[in-house]
Amino acid sequence: MQYEVKALSPENEIIALVVDAQDEAGARAQVEAQGLYPTRLAPVRTFRRASGSHGRISVVLFSQELLALLMAGLSIVEGLEALLEREGGARLRGILERLLGGLREGKRFSNLLSGQPDVFPPLYVGIVRASEGTSDLPRALQRYVDYQARIDMVRNKLVSAAIYPSILLVVGGGVSAFLIAFVVPRFAAVYEGTGHPLPWMSQVLLDWGKFAAAHGLPLFVGALCVVIVAGMAARAAITKIGFATLLGRVPLLGPHLRIYQLSRLYLTLGMLLDGGIPIIAAMETAGGTLTPAMRERMIRACAAVQSGQSLSAAFQAQELTTPISLRMLRVGERSGEMCAMLTQSAAFYDGEISRWIDRFTRMFEPLLMSAIGIVVGTIVVLLYMPIFDLAESLS
Template sequence: MPKFRYVAKDIGGKTVTGEIMAGGQTDVVNKLQMQNMIPMSITEISMQKSGGGFQAINDKITMLTTKVSLADKVFFTNQMVTFLNAGVTLTKSIKNIADSQKNVVVKAVLNQLYDDINAGSDFSQALAKHPKIFDQMYVNIVKAGEASGNLDKALKSLAGYMEKSAALQGAIKSAMMYPKFVLIFTCVIVFVILWKIIPVFEGLFSSMGGELPGPTQLLVDGSGVIQEHFFLLLASFAGIFYGIKYAFKFKKVRDFWDNFIINAPIFGELVRQIIVSRVSSVLALLLGSGTSMLESIEISSKVSNNSVYEAALKKAAVDVSTGVELSVSFKKTNRFDDVFIQLLETGEETGKIDDLMKKIAEYYDAEVAMKVKGFSSLMEPLLIVFMGAVVGSIVVAIYLPIFTMGETLQ
């Protein structure tokens, strides 16, 4: 369990510093709140970096290269809830958080929020000026909280949603870590064999005379290409990587990929369920905050992060605007399964669509968690077999001329 250093204010307003063991920054916030302390700054000790004479230059570089992570937004939102619940004013809360920030990007954004609100803007209006950090969903939830006078509750619901999203992202990244490691390790082994080992055997093959078996000749040719054109190959791979990255800027390429990934064998269903879970969670959050149905569907289409589902949800929104029932509109898209539609119909019958959307999100969260675990269990033995097959094939190809020569001598 990591250790964190914190700066907080106690119930009397006195600044308190200390160190605490916790599962994460959110856990630190909860533990400090239980001690009637308001966190001002929380830093994981192992992640601290010493300052220096070039700090100003480093800050400028960071401003250009650092993105605000989901964890940063979760922490900011949780801190806002803590301050507002403690009776601290909105502007003072933002200023306190900004002053304690180590991340120069977050600090700059929060200072801008503080200035905009002091100049007369609403909190939601100030947030809307930073769409790359605070998306339309975040802004709408805050706007609804301002209108109802329950900004702290709105922010708390946002923090809960983002924490759940972060947990899901973490589970998926953890599941993909092992396959990535095996694939990279396999590529490294193949490269080392072709770069260092095959040239050693090449002299032996030449002394044998005769024609080499096809698999062995392929290895020798591959090794020769790497030896003679290493930098050209490196440049080619880099060009292919950046070429693919650039291609995704075109809508047709993104549409093709988005359609492929939701229909792909093995993991296509998992991707669809992740999207449905995300859409359901956002709809529940927006509808629960008082956002209109049409606007909620429109915003949820953007958080789907898939052009196929985005188009489907926009089509559903058009149908709803003409008076078609929500469940019928979603069913017509052919992108939502029977479980989703049946639960949605139940929500329409009871008049509690936002509550049913929460249940739908919970159902798909559980399905995703189960499938991610199953995917990991399935991939581990398959990848080991794959790595063994690749390395084993190369070893056999290396020794094939020796075996062939032995048979000839007999």
């Protein structure tokens, strides 16, 4: 593991460096051996889920590359050596070197992965550990890649559905702000010279426009402060209860977020069981992918299964099923095809979520466009109403 270190030199200068050590104590010892006094040590997070940044790749991309090399006939050591020769990033090279060093010492690959929890999640370690019993690492890697692709498909669809409304809100808000802060004050200057009484709503709009033009900077700073405070409050709430839990409290999103969580649970559990992991260990690992509230239910369901209860009955008691998935679980228990039933249940949930996203976007986007059009149109009409009144009086 790598650590970012800030240390004080004998010349009383602050020095920033990165050291490679097994734990924080080892990193501190390395720094002190150089005659420096460490003031701050923090582990470096090397892999991210996004795979577009320089020197960093996702675990999925790492698995895909290693899988391709293994399928080509290379051993795992040769595959990691090939990845190391190609890699130019210092952080990833450090990870690969530690994996290679451990394998050459005779350590198990899963133990080496679990020694870097900031890089490889427990789910990934679990399926690799299960594959070591069957000597089928390529299938385990392929299973994880397929699993992550299913998860990312739903997530990407949610993100794509949110992009267009976000653009509409930004553009609509920008046009409205431009009209009020720039166009309305100029119309107000023209109408003031006529001496003609203005409609009440037009007068209110013009007064707001003049106020915005006269106090533009304080209003901008105030709006920026409101955004910052709201962002900090949202971040504190996310840190305290989690982003998924926060979204789950939204009336329209709560039930569908529960379906998404159930889909992820069933897909994860099916993949782990298919990889040969025992049911209790699979349930404990799958529980780590859920929100805190559903994780507590999963823990109770796991305890019920340990006491001899069936999986379907335990899930039903903890409200971790829907009527359709409950029947599919019972069929899987009778037929012995629990992995297939879990995977099919997850696919059914994914289809339900996709249909809801499509319906929601078809309904929400026109409504949002209509609302923005009404706001902008109202501003324009109120600006021109005095001109219409003046034309009528002249005629």
